[in-house]
Amino acid sequence: MKILVVEDEDKLSGNIAAYLGKENYVCEISSDYRSALCRIEGNDYDCILLDITLPDGNGLDLLRELKSSDNAAGVIIISARNALDDKIAGLNLGADDYIAKPFHLSELSARIAAVIRRRQFNGNSKITTGEFLIDTDARTAFVNGNKLDITKTQYELLLYFIVNKNRVLSKMEIAEHLSGDEVEYYDSLDVVYAHIKNLKKKIATAGGNEHIKSIYGMGYKFEI
Template identity: 50%
Template sequence: MKLLIIEDEESLRRSIHQYLTSEGNICDSASNYEQGYQKLSIYDYDCVLLDLTLPDGEGLLLLKYLKKINKTDGVLIISARNSLDQKIEGLSLGADDYLIKPFHLSELYARIQSIVRRRHFNGNSIFHFNEIEIDTTAMEMKVHGKPVYLTKKEFDLLLYFVANKNKVISKAAAIVHIWGDDADMADSFDFIYTHIKNVRKKLTDSGCKDYFQSVYGIGYKFTDK
Protein backbone atom coordinates (compact mmCIF):
# COMPACT_ATOMS: atom_id res chain seq x y z
CA MET A 1 0.00 0.00 0.00
CA LYS A 2 1.04 3.60 -0.55
CA LEU A 3 0.36 5.68 2.56
CA LEU A 4 0.74 9.31 3.59
CA ILE A 5 1.36 10.29 7.22
CA ILE A 6 0.43 13.90 8.02
CA GLU A 7 1.57 14.37 11.61
CA ASP A 8 3.54 17.23 13.19
CA GLU A 9 4.82 15.30 16.22
CA GLU A 10 8.18 14.04 14.98
CA SER A 11 8.60 11.05 17.30
CA LEU A 12 5.10 9.74 16.54
CA ARG A 13 5.47 10.35 12.81
CA ARG A 14 8.79 8.50 12.79
CA SER A 15 7.37 5.57 14.80
CA ILE A 16 4.39 5.22 12.48
CA HIS A 17 6.61 5.48 9.41
CA GLN A 18 9.02 2.83 10.68
CA TYR A 19 6.25 0.44 11.67
CA LEU A 20 4.28 0.72 8.43
CA THR A 21 7.44 0.50 6.31
CA SER A 22 8.49 -2.64 8.19
CA GLU A 23 5.15 -4.16 7.15
CA GLY A 24 6.13 -3.68 3.50
CA ASN A 25 4.27 -0.44 2.73
CA ILE A 26 5.45 2.65 0.88
CA CYS A 27 5.14 5.67 3.18
CA ASP A 28 5.39 9.39 2.51
CA SER A 29 5.41 11.87 5.38
CA ALA A 30 4.37 15.46 5.95
CA SER A 31 5.00 17.42 9.14
CA ASN A 32 2.62 20.31 8.48
CA TYR A 33 -0.40 21.48 6.51
CA GLU A 34 1.54 22.88 3.56
CA GLN A 35 3.57 19.71 3.03
CA GLY A 36 0.41 17.62 3.30
CA TYR A 37 -1.37 19.86 0.81
CA GLN A 38 1.47 19.53 -1.70
CA LYS A 39 1.62 15.74 -1.38
CA LEU A 40 -2.14 15.37 -1.80
CA SER A 41 -2.08 17.69 -4.82
CA ILE A 42 0.50 15.59 -6.64
CA TYR A 43 0.10 11.97 -5.53
CA ASP A 44 -2.62 9.39 -4.95
CA TYR A 45 -2.63 7.26 -1.80
CA ASP A 46 -4.39 4.13 -0.62
CA CYS A 47 -4.82 5.78 2.76
CA VAL A 48 -3.93 9.11 4.38
CA LEU A 49 -3.25 9.29 8.11
CA LEU A 50 -4.35 12.79 9.06
CA ASP A 51 -3.67 14.67 12.27
CA LEU A 52 -6.15 17.51 12.82
CA THR A 53 -3.94 19.94 14.75
CA LEU A 54 -1.13 21.07 12.48
CA PRO A 55 1.21 24.01 13.13
CA ASP A 56 0.22 25.93 10.00
CA GLY A 57 -3.35 24.87 9.37
CA GLU A 58 -6.36 22.76 10.27
CA GLY A 59 -6.39 19.11 9.18
CA LEU A 60 -10.11 19.23 8.44
CA LEU A 61 -9.35 21.73 5.66
CA LEU A 62 -7.30 19.04 3.94
CA LEU A 63 -10.35 16.78 4.07
CA LYS A 64 -12.40 19.52 2.42
CA TYR A 65 -9.68 19.93 -0.19
CA LEU A 66 -9.74 16.20 -1.03
CA LYS A 67 -13.50 16.36 -1.43
CA LYS A 68 -13.28 19.48 -3.60
CA ILE A 69 -10.88 17.88 -6.09
CA ASN A 70 -12.77 14.56 -6.04
CA LYS A 71 -9.83 12.50 -4.74
CA THR A 72 -10.68 8.96 -3.59
CA ASP A 73 -7.82 8.44 -1.12
CA GLY A 74 -8.90 6.70 2.07
CA VAL A 75 -8.55 8.88 5.18
CA LEU A 76 -7.93 7.82 8.77
CA ILE A 77 -7.97 10.72 11.23
CA ILE A 78 -5.48 10.32 14.08
CA SER A 79 -6.15 12.92 16.75
CA ALA A 80 -5.99 13.66 20.47
CA ARG A 81 -9.35 15.40 20.12
CA ASN A 82 -11.94 13.12 21.67
CA SER A 83 -15.15 15.12 21.29
CA LEU A 84 -18.15 13.53 19.62
CA ASP A 85 -18.78 16.67 17.55
CA GLN A 86 -15.22 16.55 16.19
CA LYS A 87 -15.61 12.90 15.18
CA ILE A 88 -18.93 13.56 13.47
CA GLU A 89 -17.51 16.53 11.59
CA GLY A 90 -14.50 14.57 10.40
CA LEU A 91 -16.55 11.59 9.25
CA SER A 92 -19.16 13.81 7.59
CA LEU A 93 -16.39 15.52 5.60
CA GLY A 94 -15.33 12.19 4.14
CA ALA A 95 -12.95 10.52 6.59
CA ASP A 96 -13.28 6.73 6.71
CA ASP A 97 -12.33 6.30 10.36
CA TYR A 98 -11.26 8.22 13.46
CA LEU A 99 -8.61 6.96 15.89
CA ILE A 100 -7.91 8.65 19.22
CA LYS A 101 -4.34 9.15 20.41
CA PRO A 102 -2.58 7.38 22.00
CA PHE A 103 -3.06 4.13 20.10
CA HIS A 104 -1.24 0.88 19.43
CA LEU A 105 0.46 0.75 16.05
CA SER A 106 -1.00 -2.69 15.43
CA GLU A 107 -4.53 -1.25 15.78
CA LEU A 108 -3.61 1.63 13.50
CA TYR A 109 -2.44 -0.79 10.82
CA ALA A 110 -5.54 -2.96 11.19
CA ARG A 111 -7.75 0.07 10.61
CA ILE A 112 -5.71 1.12 7.56
CA GLN A 113 -6.09 -2.36 6.07
CA SER A 114 -9.83 -2.29 6.74
CA ILE A 115 -10.20 1.07 4.97
CA VAL A 116 -8.27 -0.14 1.92
CA ARG A 117 -10.26 -3.39 1.76
CA ARG A 118 -13.55 -1.49 1.88
CA ARG A 119 -12.48 1.00 -0.78
CA HIS A 120 -10.83 -1.35 -3.27
CA PHE A 121 -12.08 -4.86 -2.55
CA ASN A 122 -15.58 -4.51 -1.08
CA GLY A 123 -14.30 -5.28 2.41
CA ASN A 124 -12.66 -8.58 1.45
CA SER A 125 -9.05 -9.55 2.03
CA ILE A 126 -9.22 -12.09 -0.81
CA PHE A 127 -9.95 -10.64 -4.23
CA HIS A 128 -10.70 -12.46 -7.49
CA PHE A 129 -10.22 -11.32 -11.06
CA ASN A 130 -11.24 -14.16 -13.36
CA GLU A 131 -8.65 -16.93 -12.77
CA ILE A 132 -6.50 -14.73 -10.52
CA GLU A 133 -6.88 -14.84 -6.73
CA ILE A 134 -5.09 -12.25 -4.58
CA ASP A 135 -4.88 -12.51 -0.80
CA THR A 136 -4.05 -9.01 0.41
CA THR A 137 -3.44 -10.16 4.00
CA ALA A 138 -1.14 -13.09 3.26
CA MET A 139 0.29 -11.23 0.24
CA GLU A 140 -0.13 -14.29 -1.95
CA MET A 141 -1.38 -14.73 -5.49
CA LYS A 142 -2.81 -17.80 -7.18
CA VAL A 143 -3.79 -18.63 -10.75
CA HIS A 144 -6.33 -21.42 -11.22
CA GLY A 145 -5.85 -22.19 -7.52
CA LYS A 146 -2.09 -22.70 -7.77
CA PRO A 147 0.36 -20.35 -6.02
CA VAL A 148 2.48 -18.06 -8.17
CA TYR A 149 5.56 -16.50 -6.58
CA LEU A 150 5.91 -12.73 -6.98
CA THR A 151 8.48 -10.42 -5.43
CA LYS A 152 7.15 -7.72 -3.11
CA LYS A 153 7.31 -5.06 -5.84
CA GLU A 154 5.69 -7.38 -8.39
CA PHE A 155 2.87 -8.20 -5.96
CA ASP A 156 2.28 -4.51 -5.19
CA LEU A 157 2.33 -3.70 -8.89
CA LEU A 158 -0.20 -6.39 -9.78
CA LEU A 159 -2.45 -5.40 -6.87
CA TYR A 160 -2.34 -1.76 -7.97
CA PHE A 161 -3.36 -2.61 -11.52
CA VAL A 162 -6.09 -5.04 -10.44
CA ALA A 163 -7.49 -2.46 -7.99
CA ASN A 164 -7.61 -0.02 -10.92
CA LYS A 165 -8.76 -2.48 -13.57
CA ASN A 166 -10.01 -1.01 -16.86
CA LYS A 167 -8.23 2.29 -16.11
CA VAL A 168 -5.26 3.59 -18.06
CA ILE A 169 -2.32 3.89 -15.66
CA SER A 170 0.62 6.00 -16.73
CA LYS A 171 4.14 4.70 -16.15
CA ALA A 172 4.78 7.65 -13.85
CA ALA A 173 1.68 6.96 -11.74
CA ALA A 174 2.55 3.27 -11.34
CA ILE A 175 6.12 4.01 -10.30
CA VAL A 176 5.20 6.74 -7.83
CA HIS A 177 2.52 4.53 -6.27
CA ILE A 178 4.83 1.55 -5.81
CA TRP A 179 8.16 3.30 -5.14
CA GLY A 180 6.96 6.45 -3.37
CA ASP A 181 9.33 9.38 -2.99
CA ASP A 182 12.23 7.20 -4.19
CA ALA A 183 10.77 7.45 -7.69
CA ASP A 184 11.95 11.05 -7.88
CA MET A 185 15.54 9.82 -8.01
CA ALA A 186 15.01 7.75 -11.16
CA ASP A 187 16.58 9.06 -14.36
CA SER A 188 13.65 7.69 -16.36
CA PHE A 189 10.54 5.61 -15.86
CA ASP A 190 11.53 2.96 -18.38
CA PHE A 191 12.35 0.38 -15.71
CA ILE A 192 8.63 -0.11 -15.06
CA TYR A 193 8.57 -2.00 -18.36
CA THR A 194 10.87 -4.67 -16.92
CA HIS A 195 8.71 -5.17 -13.84
CA ILE A 196 5.51 -5.45 -15.84
CA LYS A 197 7.22 -7.81 -18.28
CA ASN A 198 8.20 -10.06 -15.36
CA VAL A 199 4.68 -10.05 -13.91
CA ARG A 200 3.14 -10.80 -17.33
CA LYS A 201 5.50 -13.72 -17.86
CA LYS A 202 4.78 -15.24 -14.45
CA LEU A 203 1.05 -14.92 -15.07
CA THR A 204 1.06 -16.39 -18.56
CA ASP A 205 3.51 -19.16 -17.61
CA SER A 206 1.01 -20.24 -14.96
CA GLY A 207 -1.79 -20.46 -17.53
CA CYS A 208 -3.26 -17.01 -17.00
CA LYS A 209 -4.49 -14.79 -19.78
CA ASP A 210 -2.38 -11.68 -20.41
CA TYR A 211 -4.56 -8.84 -19.12
CA PHE A 212 -1.94 -6.09 -19.48
CA GLN A 213 -2.56 -3.84 -22.46
CA SER A 214 0.01 -1.27 -23.55
CA VAL A 215 -1.40 2.18 -24.20
CA TYR A 216 0.98 3.87 -26.60
CA GLY A 217 2.69 6.95 -25.22
CA ILE A 218 0.96 6.70 -21.84
CA GLY A 219 1.31 3.44 -19.96
CA TYR A 220 -0.77 0.33 -19.38
CA LYS A 221 -4.28 -0.91 -18.70
CA PHE A 222 -5.25 -4.12 -16.86
CA THR A 223 -8.46 -5.37 -18.45
CA ASP A 224 -10.28 -8.35 -19.92
CA LYS A 225 -12.22 -6.18 -22.34
Protein backbone atom coordinates in the same frame (compact mmCIF):
# COMPACT_ATOMS: atom_id res chain seq x y z
CA MET B 1 0.51 0.59 -0.90
CA LYS B 2 1.31 4.23 -0.41
CA ILE B 3 0.46 6.03 2.75
CA LEU B 4 0.79 9.68 3.70
CA VAL B 5 1.19 10.48 7.38
CA VAL B 6 0.19 14.06 8.16
CA GLU B 7 1.35 14.55 11.72
CA ASP B 8 3.28 17.34 13.36
CA GLU B 9 4.89 15.15 16.02
CA ASP B 10 7.97 13.88 14.19
CA LYS B 11 8.66 11.07 16.64
CA LEU B 12 5.15 9.73 16.28
CA SER B 13 5.09 9.92 12.49
CA GLY B 14 8.56 8.30 12.44
CA ASN B 15 7.30 5.38 14.51
CA ILE B 16 4.19 5.03 12.36
CA ALA B 17 6.29 4.98 9.20
CA ALA B 18 8.71 2.47 10.68
CA TYR B 19 5.95 0.15 11.87
CA LEU B 20 3.97 0.33 8.64
CA GLY B 21 7.16 0.02 6.56
CA LYS B 22 7.49 -3.57 7.77
CA GLU B 23 4.06 -4.35 6.35
CA ASN B 24 5.00 -3.39 2.82
CA TYR B 25 3.51 0.04 3.03
CA VAL B 26 5.44 2.99 1.62
CA CYS B 27 5.06 5.87 4.02
CA GLU B 28 5.61 9.52 3.35
CA ILE B 29 5.52 12.09 6.10
CA SER B 30 4.25 15.66 6.14
CA SER B 31 4.50 17.63 9.30
CA ASP B 32 2.38 20.59 8.29
CA TYR B 33 -0.66 21.59 6.26
CA ARG B 34 1.20 23.19 3.38
CA SER B 35 3.60 20.36 2.64
CA ALA B 36 0.76 17.86 3.01
CA LEU B 37 -1.26 19.75 0.40
CA CYS B 38 1.70 19.70 -1.99
CA ARG B 39 2.20 15.96 -1.56
CA ILE B 40 -1.48 15.20 -2.02
CA GLU B 41 -1.59 17.13 -5.28
CA GLY B 42 1.44 15.38 -6.69
CA ASN B 43 0.86 11.79 -5.55
CA ASP B 44 -1.78 9.11 -5.38
CA TYR B 45 -2.07 7.64 -1.91
CA ASP B 46 -4.04 4.62 -0.82
CA CYS B 47 -4.54 6.01 2.62
CA ILE B 48 -3.89 9.30 4.36
CA LEU B 49 -3.46 9.56 8.12
CA LEU B 50 -4.57 13.02 9.08
CA ASP B 51 -3.86 14.77 12.35
CA ILE B 52 -6.48 17.43 13.05
CA THR B 53 -4.23 19.88 14.83
CA LEU B 54 -1.45 21.03 12.53
CA PRO B 55 0.87 23.98 13.17
CA ASP B 56 -0.38 25.94 10.16
CA GLY B 57 -3.92 24.75 9.70
CA ASN B 58 -6.69 22.34 10.51
CA GLY B 59 -6.66 18.77 9.28
CA LEU B 60 -10.38 19.00 8.63
CA ASP B 61 -9.72 21.74 6.04
CA LEU B 62 -7.27 19.45 4.35
CA LEU B 63 -9.96 16.78 4.33
CA ARG B 64 -12.38 19.23 2.66
CA GLU B 65 -9.71 19.99 0.07
CA LEU B 66 -9.22 16.28 -0.59
CA LYS B 67 -12.90 15.59 -1.01
CA SER B 68 -13.54 18.57 -3.25
CA SER B 69 -10.78 17.40 -5.60
CA ASP B 70 -12.25 13.86 -5.67
CA ASN B 71 -9.12 12.32 -4.25
CA ALA B 72 -9.60 8.58 -4.01
CA ALA B 73 -7.38 8.09 -0.94
CA GLY B 74 -8.91 6.67 2.18
CA VAL B 75 -8.63 9.01 5.14
CA ILE B 76 -8.14 8.15 8.79
CA ILE B 77 -8.33 11.07 11.16
CA ILE B 78 -5.93 11.11 14.08
CA SER B 79 -6.86 13.41 16.89
CA ALA B 80 -5.46 14.15 20.29
CA ARG B 81 -8.68 15.76 21.29
CA ASN B 82 -10.89 12.69 21.15
CA ALA B 83 -13.78 15.07 20.88
CA LEU B 84 -17.00 13.62 19.62
CA ASP B 85 -17.50 16.75 17.53
CA ASP B 86 -14.22 16.18 15.69
CA LYS B 87 -15.15 12.59 15.07
CA ILE B 88 -18.58 13.43 13.75
CA ALA B 89 -17.29 16.37 11.70
CA GLY B 90 -14.51 14.24 10.22
CA LEU B 91 -16.76 11.34 9.33
CA ASN B 92 -19.36 13.71 7.91
CA LEU B 93 -16.71 15.29 5.72
CA GLY B 94 -16.00 11.89 4.25
CA ALA B 95 -13.22 10.47 6.42
CA ASP B 96 -13.20 6.68 6.49
CA ASP B 97 -12.21 6.27 10.11
CA TYR B 98 -11.20 8.08 13.23
CA ILE B 99 -8.59 7.11 15.79
CA ALA B 100 -7.86 8.96 19.01
CA LYS B 101 -4.44 9.44 20.52
CA PRO B 102 -2.92 7.54 22.14
CA PHE B 103 -3.31 4.47 19.93
CA HIS B 104 -1.35 1.30 19.38
CA LEU B 105 0.46 1.01 16.09
CA SER B 106 -1.09 -2.43 15.60
CA GLU B 107 -4.52 -0.86 15.98
CA LEU B 108 -3.64 1.81 13.43
CA SER B 109 -2.36 -0.88 11.13
CA ALA B 110 -5.62 -2.81 11.44
CA ARG B 111 -7.64 0.33 10.71
CA ILE B 112 -5.51 1.15 7.66
CA ALA B 113 -5.91 -2.37 6.34
CA ALA B 114 -9.68 -2.13 6.80
CA VAL B 115 -9.90 1.23 5.02
CA ILE B 116 -7.81 0.02 2.10
CA ARG B 117 -9.88 -3.15 1.86
CA ARG B 118 -13.09 -1.18 1.75
CA ARG B 119 -11.67 1.15 -0.91
CA GLN B 120 -10.67 -1.70 -3.19
CA PHE B 121 -13.94 -3.13 -4.30
CA ASN B 122 -12.53 -5.19 -7.14
CA GLY B 123 -12.97 -8.57 -5.54
CA ASN B 124 -10.39 -7.96 -2.89
CA SER B 125 -12.63 -8.52 0.07
CA LYS B 126 -10.87 -11.82 0.67
CA ILE B 127 -7.60 -12.07 2.53
CA THR B 128 -5.52 -15.18 2.20
CA THR B 129 -2.73 -15.86 4.64
CA GLY B 130 -1.25 -19.31 4.90
CA GLU B 131 -4.10 -21.79 5.32
CA PHE B 132 -6.45 -18.96 6.38
CA LEU B 133 -9.01 -17.29 4.21
CA ILE B 134 -10.92 -14.31 5.53
CA ASP B 135 -13.97 -13.02 3.73
CA THR B 136 -14.30 -9.47 5.03
CA ASP B 137 -17.63 -8.93 3.26
CA ALA B 138 -19.34 -11.91 4.82
CA ARG B 139 -17.19 -11.59 7.96
CA THR B 140 -16.36 -15.27 7.88
CA ALA B 141 -13.10 -17.13 8.19
CA PHE B 142 -11.90 -20.45 6.76
CA VAL B 143 -9.04 -22.77 7.62
CA ASN B 144 -8.03 -25.12 4.86
CA GLY B 145 -11.42 -24.48 3.32
CA ASN B 146 -13.30 -25.36 6.52
CA LYS B 147 -15.48 -22.59 7.82
CA LEU B 148 -14.55 -21.53 11.35
CA ASP B 149 -17.47 -21.47 13.73
CA ILE B 150 -16.37 -18.33 15.58
CA THR B 151 -18.11 -15.44 17.32
CA LYS B 152 -17.99 -11.84 16.10
CA THR B 153 -15.28 -11.04 18.63
CA GLN B 154 -13.19 -14.05 17.70
CA TYR B 155 -13.48 -13.08 14.05
CA GLU B 156 -12.23 -9.57 14.89
CA LEU B 157 -9.40 -11.09 16.87
CA LEU B 158 -8.33 -13.38 14.03
CA LEU B 159 -8.46 -10.55 11.50
CA TYR B 160 -6.41 -8.38 13.84
CA PHE B 161 -3.82 -11.13 14.21
CA ILE B 162 -3.62 -11.66 10.47
CA VAL B 163 -3.23 -7.95 9.72
CA ASN B 164 -0.51 -7.74 12.38
CA LYS B 165 1.01 -11.10 11.63
CA ASN B 166 4.46 -11.93 12.95
CA ARG B 167 4.31 -9.11 15.45
CA VAL B 168 4.30 -9.20 19.19
CA LEU B 169 0.96 -7.90 20.38
CA SER B 170 0.57 -7.15 24.07
CA LYS B 171 -2.58 -8.28 25.84
CA MET B 172 -3.31 -4.65 26.48
CA GLU B 173 -3.43 -3.66 22.83
CA ILE B 174 -5.46 -6.71 21.95
CA ALA B 175 -7.93 -5.81 24.69
CA GLU B 176 -8.14 -2.25 23.46
CA HIS B 177 -8.70 -3.40 19.92
CA LEU B 178 -11.52 -5.73 20.93
CA SER B 179 -13.37 -3.39 23.25
CA GLY B 180 -12.96 -0.24 21.23
CA ASP B 181 -13.22 3.02 23.11
CA GLU B 182 -14.27 1.58 26.41
CA VAL B 183 -11.19 -0.36 27.42
CA GLU B 184 -10.19 2.24 29.96
CA TYR B 185 -13.23 1.41 32.01
CA TYR B 186 -12.24 -2.13 32.84
CA ASP B 187 -9.29 -4.40 32.79
CA SER B 188 -10.08 -6.89 30.13
CA LEU B 189 -6.93 -8.97 30.10
CA ASP B 190 -8.93 -11.94 31.30
CA VAL B 191 -11.28 -11.46 28.37
CA VAL B 192 -8.36 -11.48 25.96
CA TYR B 193 -7.04 -14.67 27.44
CA ALA B 194 -10.44 -16.33 27.20
CA HIS B 195 -11.03 -15.20 23.62
CA ILE B 196 -7.62 -16.38 22.49
CA LYS B 197 -8.05 -19.73 24.19
CA ASN B 198 -11.40 -20.25 22.44
CA LEU B 199 -10.09 -19.05 19.09
CA LYS B 200 -7.12 -21.43 19.30
CA LYS B 201 -9.44 -24.29 20.17
CA LYS B 202 -11.72 -23.55 17.21
CA ILE B 203 -8.85 -23.25 14.77
CA ALA B 204 -7.52 -26.57 15.99
CA THR B 205 -10.97 -28.17 15.67
CA ALA B 206 -11.19 -26.94 12.07
CA GLY B 207 -7.85 -28.56 11.38
CA GLY B 208 -5.60 -25.49 11.48
CA ASN B 209 -2.10 -25.36 12.87
CA GLU B 210 -1.15 -23.56 16.03
CA HIS B 211 -0.20 -20.07 14.85
CA ILE B 212 -0.98 -17.98 17.91
CA LYS B 213 2.05 -18.11 20.14
CA SER B 214 2.23 -16.91 23.69
CA ILE B 215 5.30 -14.74 24.15
CA TYR B 216 6.70 -14.99 27.66
CA GLY B 217 3.11 -15.30 28.80
CA MET B 218 2.67 -11.56 28.36
CA GLY B 219 1.79 -11.07 24.74
CA TYR B 220 0.86 -12.98 21.63
CA LYS B 221 2.24 -13.37 18.17
CA PHE B 222 0.51 -14.72 15.10
CA GLU B 223 3.29 -16.57 13.35
CA ILE B 224 2.84 -17.56 9.75
